[in-house]
Amino acid sequence: MQKLPVNEAANVLGITKEAVYNRIRRGSLKSVEKDGQKFVVLDDADIKDEKPSKKRQSHNETTNKQNGEFVRYLIEQLNEVKALNLNLQADKDRLFKEKEQMLIESKNEISQIYKERDEKLMVFLKAMERPFLTHVKSEETAVEAVVDEEISEQKWISLSEFLREFSFEPKKQKKAQNKIIKHIGRSKFIKFKQGVILIRKDKTLKELIGEK
16 A cells, blocks of 8 residues: 555546546545645555556557647648649739730730721821822823813712711721722722722612622
8 A cells, every 4th residue: 555645646547636526526546635735545456457547648658649649740731732722823814924925915916907097097088089000190180180080970979979978987987988989990889980989979889789
């Protein structure tokens, strides 16, 4: 039989001090007090009965250690996944910026193409709306006289005058102008004479290009 302080008894039994006090309260352990200090009275049976508890404690410690290692492994894996997600997000942002830049460049290229095409078209139309410079002065005078004569008959007007009469919006006017140019030689109400596009004054745009 041994008489030990509570903390030493807890070490011998392989349990905590709180567990020792609980057993004292339940009466499963004997105790005495001396000079205000509590002592646990242990006999061989108490120590023998607690040996398996030490084994369980050792097993629990091993299990806790293994669990701790597993938790650390999971944390490391989680950190790796977070790092991978950050890299993927960075790649995503980079690709998005590259795609946005490509779209901007493509838009600028398309705008430039249309701008150049429109400029060429305007040059072409201006060239068609005035007599060709290859004619000599006397021939220009004769041609202008013929054109003036036909226009004075109020049957034919120039392309620019025809478009002004309809008061088209700029986009619609350009579209109508292109359609009329394409139908030169195909419509009897449109003719190209001496460098001037002439339109029958009494005809609508649909009648000029044969649309129903």
